[in-house]
Amino acid sequence: MKIEQIYTGCLAQGAYYIESNGEVAIIDPLREVSPYIKKAEDNNATIKYIFETHFHADFVSGHVTLSKQTGAPIVYGPEANPNFDAIIATDGQEFKLGNITIVALHTPGHTMESTTYLLKDENGNNHAIFSGDTLFLGDVGRPDLAQKAASMTQEQLAGLLFDSLRTKIMPLADDVIVYPAHGAGSACGKNLSKQTVGTIGEQKATNYALRADMTKEEFVQEVTDGLLPPPQYFPLNVKMNKEGYDDIDDVLERGTRPLEPKEFEAIANETGAIILDVRHQNDFVKGHIPRSISIGIDGGFAPWVGALIADVKQPILLVAPEGREEETIIRLSRVGFDNTLGYLKGGFEAWKHNGFEYDTISSISAEEFKSILDKEEVPVFDVRKDGEFKSEHVVNAHHTSLDYLNDYLAEFPEDKPFYVHCAGGYRSVIAASILKSRGIHNLVDVAGGYAAIKNAGIPTTDYVCPSTLK
Structure with a gap:
């Protein structure tokens, strides 16, 4: 038996490759499926099942494409109703994979179809669970994302999650391994651990939501307390995961179209496409196409795209570091942004070399900033998250979290300079x-x-301080 966690840091997401006696199961695959297929081929194995723990909100799964290319069926838990062929497992249904068995445990609460997959080893012993967004290390899945689809309140869903954890997961032995769908950095929970593999026993000892003496009322209160609004792209990703989407190869064919500067400008004007510049923020500051948006490929790229660009169907034109165009398009597609129309051939340097207009951002060092503050009080805007700001911030700074920046445009001065910062420079340039x-x-x-x-x-x-804005 072989279990491999394939972890993608920018999404804080874990997919899983499970192999036994020449047969493979993939759990919650990413959009680009060729690595799974190649891994199975290299091991002379066949992909037999594609298991989905639920309809994901924070990324577009590769289940539809992987099934199309391998013929392996997609498996969901009870109450799933996708618009494509799939096995809808019953609670407790077993799936044989080589010499091992995978059991579907219906664990509603995060969503109604949420299902945890229990792996039994060659001897029939409980070995591991693949818990999706039902149980994380240090937390549990937020119960507010499926309210509309379930016609339930977040408190009612949290109550279901309490029952799922205590009837399906907590009775398992302490040495059963926990493989969650996400780690720290995901917006699917509040207090996720940086660790990506744990055990039931460790979680019983450390996870606030698994306290043995916890009442359902206490659970509902603690799980729903402090939930921030989910990113706008979440329901759009759920829709794609449920209804299907374009093949990644088609997305790449459309997006990897090199455009000369003049053609790039013409398409931008004709289509209303967003010009997305994914170079390092320091390069963007020194020069960029006017009205382009900076979201660097080497930061928390995909989640920030999803949080700040309202519609996954929005046309996008790319300015990317040479050789990283395809990578950028793949990472956009992971969160459902499939409408890339092409990229600037030769990058920003070609734009500049051909005499097109460009813009810059005024930037100063922290030392220069200090000398200004020593002389006068100036408007300072901190775009970090709520918790970062509340922990510590510049005296008299305003808080306009990047997540909600578009809601606070009227708060910025029109008649004098103001100063913007984040934690390290990535978000402030965005x-x-x-x-x-x-x-x-x-x-x-x-x-x-x-x-x-x-x-x-x-x-x-x-x-x-009293001057703080949201």
Whole structure:
């Protein structure tokens, strides 16, 4: 028996390759399926089943394409109703895979169809669970994403999740391994661990939601407390996972179209496409196409695209580092953005070399920022997340979290410079690019973010001051 976790850091997502006696099961595959197929071929094995723990909200699974290319059936748990052929397992239904058995345990609560897959080894012993978004390490799945589809409140779904955990998962032996669908960084839970593999016993001892003396009322209160609104793209990804989508090869064929600067500009004007610049933020600051949006490929790329671009059908034109165009298109497709129309051939340097207009972002060091603050009080906008800001921030700074930046455009001064920072520089440049695309140009980015600000000795406070905005 072989179990391999295939973890994708930018999505904080774990897919699983399970093999026994020449037969393979894939659990929650990513959109690009060729690595799974190649791995099975290299091992002279055949993909027999594709298991989906639920209709994912934070990424588009590769289940439809993988089934099409291998002939392996897709398996969902009870109450799933996809628009394509699939096996809808009953609670407790067993699936033989070589010398092992995979059992579907219906665990509703995160969603109604959520299912945990229990793996029994060659001797019939419970070996591991693939818990999807039902149980994470350190947390459980948020119960607010499926309210509309289930015609239930988040409190009712949380109550179902309490029952699922205590009747299906907690009775398992402490040494049963837990393989979750996500780790720290995912928006599918609140307090996910950085660890990606654990055991039932460890979770009983450390996970707040598995306390032995916890009442259902306490569980519902604690699980629903402090939930932030989900990213806008979540329901759109659920729809794609449930109804199907274009093959990744078709997406790549459309997107990997090299465009000369003049053609690139013409298509942008004709289609209303967003120009998405995925170069490093430092390069974007020095020069970029006017009104383009910066979301660097080497940061939390896909989740930020999903959070900040409202519609997965939005046409996109790419400015990418040379040789990373295909990678960018694949990573966009993982969160459902399939409508890439092409990329700028030769990158930004070709645009600049051909004499096209370009823009820059005013940027200063933390030391320069300190010298300004020593002389006068200026507007400072912190675009970090709520928890980061509440923990510590520049005295009298306003808080306009990047996630909700578009809701606060009216808060930025029109008649004087203001200063923007994040933790390290990645998010503040994203924010600056969005503001400039909205016609707000009197901003200054503080390079290096809050880390540099602290090192420069700029006064900070650890409480939320009255001037704080959301």
